[in-house]
Amino acid sequence: MQKFSGFGLIARAFGAHKSWQAQWRDPEPKQSYDAVIVGGGGHGLGAAYYLAKEHGMRNIAVLEKGWIGGGNTGRNTTIIRSNYLFDESAALYDHAVKLWEGLSQDLNYNTMFSQRGVLMLAHNIHDIQSFKRHVHANRANGVDNEWLTPEEVKEFCPAINVGGKDMRYPILGGALQRRGGTARHDAVAWGFARAADALGVDIIQNCEVTAIRRDASGAVEAVETTRGTIKTKKVGVSAAGHTSMVLDMAGVRMPLESYPLQALVSEPVKPAFNCVVMSNTIHAYISQSDKGEMVIGAGTDAYTSYSQRGALHIATHTLDAICELVPMFRRLRMLRMWGGIVDVTPDRSPILGKTPVKGLYVNCGWGTGGFKATPGAGNLLAWTIAKDEPHPINAPFTLERFREGRLIDEAAAAAVAH
């Protein structure tokens, strides 16, 4: 692997950058691998990287039906945080944040992880109760998260309108995770791909899995693909919105529903918004990218779909909220909007572990929040595949929990009633 550095960049400039090699190879699939990862997003590529790096499995392949990083990895709003309520979730997401903190150096690829702080806004008394509970729970778990008064909110993020009579839902405070922030989504996929490739992993694009073959005992023995049969005894599926379809090939029915989720960006402007702000109550998520675009997330459409676009009124509602929070952004303009397909579980927490089929492992159900977990999910999926048992961190996130009732319901914890 060619090392990336400022010096290297300068040195190669004198050769007009002709000596840069491909960041990853474009190999033909081999006839067999020790493990195959289905899905070349950040999670799948991360799993391959950690399998090679931490578990010594080098004869592995990542199969991607399109181009790597082209699914939700390249479609999300890049928010990273770990201030989740339940112990299991906090441990899971904080594992990822810790990996994010050293990821650029580990991969020798600048993923632009920017710890600019994630601020979640409270608009009513129920929000306050919920956020304070998060703050207390996070403190007990050693995860940073602090409560801000409306004045402190304004001081931390001067661009937002915190209240007064002109606001339908004035801001009553906020929960701030300073270690939270954003990263460059494409770079994560590419960085993992490059580093995995350097360790011998075959990244095979334009290769769609069409069947999972099992032996007489029911264990996985091969996958059929559009580029031929590949023998393997271990298959890790990390296919986001299409996981149900892949698992169905092995006869495993998944408790997942797939919805379109939309996001949009403004035209680029000079720095005008210094952190990540989220408001679950009025449905707005906003940060400014390094390029200067306001990156804005919308809610999911109400209906399930595999179409990677959503309805116009969803984006309209999102921009209502943005304009209410930052009235001076009303004259900014939407440059681009798009949709992705998110796979949602009944408790809105992921499924990461073994399946009833021997040799088949799954990582899915991240819903609207998978990007932040990228290195953590990859790392834990690799562990689970290599050892054929879950790491203690992902042990609670089983497929069986829905049958057993051991839900980890972050969404319900934030629900409004009374």
Added chain:
Amino acid sequence: MSGAYRLPSGGRINRQKPISFTFDGKKYQGFEGDTLASALIANGVLLAGRSFKYHRPRGILSAGADEPNALVGVGRDQAHYTPNVRMTMQELYDGLVAESQNRWPSLMFDVGAINDMLSPFFPAGFYYKTFMWPRKAWDAFYEPKIRSMAGLGKAPTEADADRYSQRYAHCDVLVIGGGPAGLAAALAAAESGARVMLADDQPEFGGSLLAETEATIDGKSAIDWVAEMVAALKARANVTLLSRTQAFGYYPHNSIGLSERLTDHLANPPAHLPRERFWTVHAGEVVIAAGSLERPMVFPENDRPGVMLADSARIYVNRYGVKPGKRAVVFTAHDGAYRAALDLKKAGIEIAAIADLRHHPEGPLVEAAKAAGIDVLPGTSVTGTAGRLRVKSATLARIGADGSAMDERQVECDLVLMSGGITPSVHLFSQSKGKLRFDEHLKAYVPGRPAERERSAGACRGLYALSAVIADGFAQGEGAAKSAGFGGVTARTFAVAGTLESDPGSFLGAAPHGRDASRVKAFVDFQNDVTAKDIRLATREGFRSIEHVKRYTTTGMATDQGKTSNMNALGIVSEALERDIPEIGLTTFRPPYTPVSFGAFAGASRGDLFDPVRTTPIHGWAAEQGAAFEDVGIWKRAHYFPKAGEDMHAAVERECKAVRDSVGIFDASTLGKIEVVGKDAATFMNRIYTNAWTKLEPGRLRYGVMLREDGFVMDDGVVGRMADDRFHVTTTTGGAPRVLAHMEDYLQTEWADLEVWLTSTTEEWAVIAVQGPNARKVIEPLVEGIDLSPEAMPHMSVAVGKICGVPTRLFRVSFTGELGFEINVPADYGRAVWEAVFAAGKAYDITPYGTETMHVLRAEKGYIIVGQETDGTAVPDDVGLGWAVGKAKKDFVGKRSIVRDEFQKPDRKQMVGLLTDVPAEVLEEGAQIVADPKQPAPMTVLGQVTSSYMSSVLGHSIALAMVKGGRARLGETLYVPMPGRAIPVKVVEPIFFDKEGVRLNG
């Protein structure tokens, strides 16, 4: 006179109306009908901005929505300031103030231009390779620097002063684009009687015909023909014409987003006009007549001010009556540039040469150029340009069969026109999920099979000759009308004369130049500073999918969304990878076609109109009393009723005491209410709720608990049985819509055999809770036909009668632990009854109380609030509601789930009470509970405080909590860890007041 480059005649400008404006503080003049771009060109100004990355001086490239370079900030003050406005789309008005962007200290001299000198170190994706050491420096140093360099214009610093409006419309045929094809399509569809809408982004209809000076249609000049067509359309009642309106997005089921600009062209907009109008159009059929874009040539230094798209230069001359320069070199592989050269020459601009990349250009336009004395150089490329703030010369060279350059020579010029052919505007077609097809001959993608009820017409589907475009427009308009169920259009032909039509030719990718391709800057994406060599670098580094190339180099990701760059990028990738273009794929076209204001999306949705404000019939009374309100969902609820000088705590203390000592009055109207009626109502209730309903007699109330399928508590509320076949159900305030949807879901999909009807009655009833030892005495004199005695009307009963002369469903029920009634009256009588009760209660010092006091009183009694004690992870037994589960019942929603082993475990979180050692210490809601406060993080947490208040009646703070194995821990001391200290708490029963319920049954 409005500038030295203004032609003495011609153009669609009003020479009688001079207009003053400023650009970067300097005053200029233009005419009505000018754009900011044409007016600056008239004044000899082509330098318009600086590029994103290298800060290279950039000029006006185009004359339309595809402009990548000439972006400015417009607005007289911050409340009206808009960044990144395309000069080519900004109509001139008197007093317009524009400033250039992304430069410091000035457009002429920009310190950032040092990036251009350092550009060898900044190839595509350089930032992925560096800025990683030392680790902390990214957040502290590199990123802030990169951010300040990035961005284009500046965001306004004040709230937008303008208004925006929104409209929804239905039509039979929506025609997008008002050029020759669109006008003909609209006419055809209109003649069929269909309701037609025609939208065009320009101030006047006509499209390419606005710059047409030669062609005649049906014997009339193109302009006259346009005027006639527009007049004919205007005269019809079934046609809506929308100018200055961009169809920006194609959404599912033929819903199209339009953005109409209403005031950005006015010096003094009338106060009643919104700035923009956002249309959501649901169209039966859509005709896309969006025209085409001209493709630049990619050659070294093709970005200097003065390098312009050939047809755009022609538009400036013909439509705006301005000369973009004095001496032009034309570089092309497309006949359109010949037409431009001829028109420019006629306007007095010298054409130094036409360098045509094609070795054997031929056809009527080529002949016409030669006949006009223009030097046509076949097989010739422009291999470079010179000039800092404006192009001074172009280098021309003959290109050999092997791509080598020969016979280089420099030609002086102040204008370089380029045209690589046309790219049909397939953006909206592609957004509609229609399949595109690559046309080898045009070297462009054209619409294939549509996915919606939609068709493309004219240039946007690859047609070029005017006669073909108009005929196609008419035919597609007729076809659309027919598909929408309208017919009877008289066949019509349009006789086009005076144009020189030919097979136009095209070129894709980077033009040959014989120089070191890895060093020269031949721009593909002007705004984002992406060069041909960047794209080649990306392919070398393994980025082979066009989506990868786009993301790695950022080509096509600027504010023009790749309108001028995407096809050339594709050509270069194709060449670098030696693969055919269709194999490389195409980036997804994403809405909007051109950027749309956030404000237009938001419309009137701001402040109080952001969400509906839902108020109860008693709201006005509470407001008059000076109540403080809280938002609960979209409801406004009275939170507390402070008297002069009281804060919330003082008010709540007084209100609590009044209820416990005498009587209080509370507005419970926000509670959700559902009337469940029908022969099978009891069966339905049995299945939806955990409780048993069969034996509940009419006239009695029962507290009901509802579970989700997974067994967790979903909602609760008191239910009255009004008759054998009728229940009055109440729900939590926030849960009402969810509960009704849940009920309807089951009723309609699972139990369609049940004869049950559900009606939301939340807003039909005002609910007045009268609570306290004197409650009965207060209402007794007002009630008719109901015996209120404890024997006749015990706790948890309901009776129908009259109060204050109006009908009521009177509940004897309590959420305070006191003797209490909830008076349900039709909402219209709500306030009158409230006031009558309040007047009657004066003798007992009746006290209005709000939600905060309600919370304290119920917590003293250990009554849960769903969503506060429960959080979607509690089953009934966890919160002490095991008694409410009908064990003998065959089935109910959630039954199968709650019998699972997981829910029988003794270490589940269970609801308990907590008492602090220090009576005045009020725990924080949400605080965690541990056994060992000294353990390090991550701590083993046992649970959390769910409700916590100061109980003035008890003289002690109280708290409810969910604690693991809580019911077995009664009497234990646990700890609530707070920053810097831990608060010891004693675990007690979750009921603090009147455990025996004596008062309740009083």
